[in-house]
Amino acid sequence: MNKVSPWIWLKKNLFSTWYNAVLTLISLLFIYWIGLAFIEWALTLAQWRVIEANLKLLFVGYYPQELLWLTWTTLGAIVGLGGFSWGILSSYSSLLKRKSLVILGIICAVFISVAFSVDRSNYILLSLPVILVAGYFLGKQLKRLFPELKSWLALIWLLSFFVLLWFLLEPIGIDRLSGLLLTISVALISILLCFPFGVLLALGRQSDLPAIRWLSVAYIEIIRGLPLIGILFMTQVMLPLVLPSNLQLSQVITAIAGFTLFTGAYVAENVRGGLQSIPRGQTEAAKALGLSPPFVIVLIILPQALRAVIPSLVGQFISLFKDTSLMAIVGLVDLLGISQSILANPKYLGRSAELYLFLGLIYWVCCYSMSIASRRLEK
Amino acid sequence: MTDYEIDTKKNKSKASEAIIIASNVNKWYDNNFHVLKGVDLTVYEREVVVIMGPSGSGKSTFIRTFNALEPYQKGSIEIDGIKLSDDLKNVDAIRREVGMVFQQFNLFPHLTVLKNVTLAPVWVRRWKKAKAEEIAMQLLEKVGILEQAHKYPSQLSGGQQQRVAIARALAMQPKIMLFDEPTSALDPEMVREVLDTMRTLANSGMTMVCVTHEVGFAREVADRVVLMDSGTIVEIATPEDFFNNPQEERTRQFLSQIL
């Protein structure tokens, strides 16, 4: 970015013509008015106690108090892994770069401020930035020893995901998850399942076998014509009917099935776009080299097609993440569900604005980090 | 037609065996367009055949039947003793023996040059990665791309990409190489480097079938030149006869357009 004096920038971008100037002034007034009202409310009328008192409930729900260390360990592992990946992916001295320092500073500030508002967890939270930086340096060191490590990163994350999930769920069972923990678990499991499902559907739609092609088309078009909430109700009611009665599925699993079946159809359409964007010459060249059809798809077509649709796939995953809030409607206690039960407590009567604002912030942080991650992935 | 084939063997030192035998090949596209109307061609080992003809005459379609990229409906094609039929086993076997170079290069853009070349040896021939890479490097050196081995195709010029495509096809150690207008998509200053590579390959004794309009290449390298027009073979002759003394009116007309 080249430096322009702020006055010139203002003049060029906001006051270039008289109607732009008017628009700018009106917008400024509007922002000022809203902002002032908001700050006034936030500082005087709002009672943020509702969030402070319920932080644990919002984040990990009814996770048993005596097992809480499991969730802390998991968080620590994720942060450490994050730092590790950062160390591996970063260019040479990027920890010293201003941008990285700013990010690190924000993370520390958030942790420290949260740490002093929650009782026993202070020390653990304070240790997280340390774990992050430790992971970063470990990543840097290992990168020097094993330059190939970069290509294993995705696999490392995938394995850690399963291990950590098992670690968290083993003592209590998936049904007793709640709060943000439930939201994130359901979203991640559904993403991991709907991605391969969607890819298979997209390939099925391109298949030479008419039966497979028509089945895929029918599935995709039917699902895309139905609202997600309807599919969620259907999986809650219908899956137990078609499954043998001794196999009682938990509500969480049926919800995951619903999200997977639904988002799979959309993923398929995105992937199909990618498949169609690959020129025919690619398939021909691969065939001419003697590669058999499965190899052509796995080695040549899919890698290119998927790379081309990363942005739209991530968009799909972000909407899946937000859609998990529909779990509250089918009776599960996800982040939204638990907020509703907090608000049902007479102690917090009328505190919905504060709580929902906070929910919005959490959802935004999660979705925004996904879109940042996708931009890194594209490179 | 047979007498052409016999007398043109004169500039081959050894008498050699037929390696491609296409007889009475007929093909209709899905829309009932009769694109190949009973084409006969026999290619001998170590021979270089150049196919010329106006655009749309079916040249690409014809040579693409040799490695089963295009199915045909009537007639027969035999490659190195293997009948080309719908049997998938035969198709696999033939594709291992026949390498192809395309007008648009068709390199795999998501793989480095080296990976482009080693892909098929590793996944089809099941060679060890180290062996495949060693041979790939030798081939890349031969086509003059050694320094670019770890770049991606988009970082190379058109001529370099086409030479990588040749190395990629050669890595499977084919007995026959098909070229479909390998220089038509190139800027003029890059045509020569690709033709030089092809010339070297021909001198090394590779059996080659080339669709090209490079008259200089055809004169110098080809053993026989074929003219195709609207799905049939009009004339087959040695380069001298083809360019200096064509027998068919259609050939004369075609030459007057390109010379």
Ligand SMILES: Nc1ncnc2c1ncn2[C@@H]1O[C@H](COP(=O)(O)OP(=O)(O)O)[C@@H](O)[C@H]1O
């Ligand atoms: N997939 C296809 N479907 C229908 N017609 C085709 C197809 N591919 C090529 N053709 C037609 O077949 C004819 C021969 O094509 P082609 O073999 O590419 O000719 P050439 O390589 O000699 O220019 C052309 O008229 C072309 O329009």
Ligand SMILES: [Mg+2]
């Ligand atoms: Mg052609």
